[in-house]
Amino acid sequence: MDPVIVVGAGPVGLALSLALAAQGVPSVVLDEGNGKDEPRPARTVVLRPDTAALMERLGCDTVHDEGARWTGWRSMLRKQDLRQLPLDDTEDDGRGPAAPLHIPQHSLARGLRDAAREHRLVRLVTDSRLDSLEQDAGGVGVHTRAPSPTWWRGSYVVGCDGARSTVRKLLGIRFPGRTAVERHAVAALRTELPWSGEALLHRRPPWSSGGAEITARPLPDGVWRLDWLLPPRGELVTPEALVARIRDTLTGWCGQAPPYELLDTGVHTLHHRLARRWRVDRAFLAGDAAHLMGAVGTQGLDEGLRDVDNLAWKLAQAWHHGASETLLDSYQAERRTAVAARLRAADQSLPILRSGGGLRMYLPGSARGHDAMLTDAHLGQGALGAPPVYAHSPLTPVPTGPPALTGAGPGSPVADVRVTAPDGTSARLWDRLGQGRLLVVLVAPGTGVWDRRHWVGAGVMPRLATAVSGLPVQAELLVTESYPGASAHTVLLVRPDGHLVAAFAGVRPTELHAAADTARGGAQTAEGPKGSDRTADTD
Template sequence: MTLVPPPRYSGRPVAVIGNGPVGQTTALLLARWGIPVVLLDARSKRDAIGSKAICQQRDVLDIWSAVGAQQIADDGLTWTTARTFYRDHVLSQWSFVDRVHSPLPPFVNVSQCRTEQVLDEQIRRQSLIEVRWGHDVVALDQFDDEVLLTCASADGEVRFRAPYAVAAAGARGDRIREMLSVSFGGQSFDDRFLICDIRSDLPGWESERRFYFDPDWNPGRQVLIHPCPDSIFRIDWQVPADFDLESEVADGRLDSRIRAITGDRPYEIVWKSVYQFHARCVDRMRVGRVLLAGDCAHLVAPFGARGLNSGIADAENAAWKLAFVLRGWSPDELLDSYDAERLAAARENLEVTSATMRFLVPRDQRERARRARLLADAMTDPDAQVQVDSGRFAEPYWYIASPLTTLHPDRRFTGRPLRGEPAAAVPGVLVPDAPVAVAGRPAVTRLRQLVRDGLLLLTTDGVDTARVTAAVTAVTDAPTSVLRLSDIDPGGGLVAALNARPGEMWLIRPDGHIAAVLTTGDLDHLPLAIRRSIGEVLPVPHRHP
């Protein structure tokens, strides 16, 4: 059963500030819901150099696939193994676990430039998105029913009125944060990181990420090497705070750094830069009618690829909730859950990446000595090996404490899963993506292609689907599908991944997170779980600007 959505939205466009990957994705997802967007960027055109954010996680590739950008996954280089060294000794290696055989790779490496190109191609095909380059937001005023954005442009002052705005202005969005009166507390790390994209032939390195602690060719510090498409390798060297790139190039030390890795093989430098890393987060991600997203809201060190991957999750969380509010399917209070969910995710990322940075950049001699002992012990001691922190990779956050989640006493979240493992399917967790077959929809081959159509209810044997359908239609006008697992999961892979039992109903949100698991005995509670999942009950306190 699929309910038909109401007529097309006819209100003003949503304003998205920032035309980087997070802003692009937000705009495309809103347009997918039929919501028009004006996409503003202070730059005159797109930056076209450097790999920047390269490491994209499976669930982010899935989001991009939903807006027609499958090409990002196709163009990316798939890697499966993470190998960690102490000097030249392998301390550990591990690979990602996929229990349901998703057609999407666990991670791909692809330059941010290419990602932006593919997203731009989709935006050009989308009539609901208007792109305005060279529009610098210099004032932002909020009223009861709209946001007024004043932009400086080559044609003079331009104003836009929008029902809501998403601020995805990036790490340099200081002015936007100041306009919204949000803090951006945290710390900056003294050590710098030299980043080079080189094109070279390094046989055997094409499908693994390598992390070196204290190699002879960068003593006392770290080196990270990622393979990328077109025989490009991204190399990150930890360097001192007073590092001078120009002098290293001039006196040949940069060539020596690279030669320590490539040997006598020819190489070409495609891009180089020096970065300082930060760990910062705003104190709130909703300010009235403005939602903050991506680096504009949180900055984390890159070890673990939690920056852009988390920003894209911000984009999807914001887009479906804005669409439900603007379409009249949910009250404005639903947007408070954006703040609750994504701020919790940002703080989780800060905790994980800050712990990594403390290990990579010890703060004093005592910490340096402790790390040296641990690395030496890890060469022979498995217990010491698991304490070596070279970065825990990006993973979807779990909305266990969300006001939208209905918890289940027999399906409890047990904490962070093991490295590379997915979390067990429980309320709050992103549903696993598994092959499905839906009658009359041959293009749908996996579960995640269904969830973004609205609310999804999956039922197991023993559930009266007619009663479930009646309960849904009585509660919400939002587009909702009710499907039997036995009808769409002929191979049983999805049932196994969910550990689904007879007599259960699984309520899935439009971003794929499990909102509730109920049994036939709880059927009377289904309307409440649905209303909770779309923000109609138990709202968190509203925050005004």
């Protein structure tokens, strides 16, 4: 079968090629550039725990070597400290919310590119600009122009080619939204600030050049990224004006400006856009080609990597075994709905958070309420930042009885508990994701201290193992000592991207089989992919 064609070699395209390769699917990555990532220290990304874990699973070593996990979060209003929140930078200490990972984007892209170059199932092709795309019942053909005009044949094509996506334009898909939602002046500098390892959000700083909001986020080796929120229009940011902002800010925070080395600067303009369609037959969109976001602390690359995690296992199922239209359509149904909800939450928050004062600033608790909203967005919590829940997905079974799990229903992301396989291997649950199979997790207190020989053939295990072997899709059986909200003998069915399919109170082979069948979208469609979005978008 032909490889999947990935158009675009940024972090999303490279991550998709590696996620497919981890599930045995070859890909060709068409890169219109020269395969080199220009260092830009002021262009950084913040990864939440789920997307940082995805990067680690894909073999991106730079997340360890060149990324920084924040030790805490601090927020200020004028001269007042509003919040100081410790962050959990280890697996199990539970001191606070999980620490995001902050890394220069070029470092992340380089780590992914290095991993892709080493994988036998990934082919990187540089200097390849797409100019034509054709589809038929058996696959796709794309044409790249000079210096070596070439037709490429693939089973599917995924446009990961950014905000000006050629794939999206060739498919005739509209990309409506809002322009210049926020503007930021940005600087990366090496210096010493009073909050070693902590990220800072400072609203309405008391010096004239501070503007409405400043963030300071640490990177390794004493480097910080500073962002100043700018008025939506006007205010040309000259190099002299930016240097003055830096000096005023460092003086305001430190009493006097400490020595600093300026590494990079820029002006970052944020747009909010959402493609009308994310699938047309065998063609898909992901990352900035499908959505643009990033205001009030939300992270666009985070959502692009979640697109990858969601789409890769579905394409792998289609490539290896065939797939139903329900499974392939579920990518758009789940991801577009989740991103639309995130954009809607950000757009609803903006008038409140950027109102410029007025009566709201004098209402009791309003400052702390605004601070909580921004903290959630920056730390990956709440409506502005938390991982999505696919409760209404076509792949989520309709519950047939009382819930077997409290606190998290079907479609929720699973907790990263420690699990053990029947062969005795132990790992984190998230480490077993992304391998093209469902996970069946039995909550079995005591298995951590019993010898494997005693529990693998005891209790409900033999019956559960038989049920798992009879599922309509490949699955791996795991056990865990405990799981949040679950009692002993609870059985969890988990998708390859880490979302809960269903939870059962005990071993229920018939219900488990039905849930697994729903999670794969039902039986394969014999005539191959057609999709509900076959025509160009003419809305």
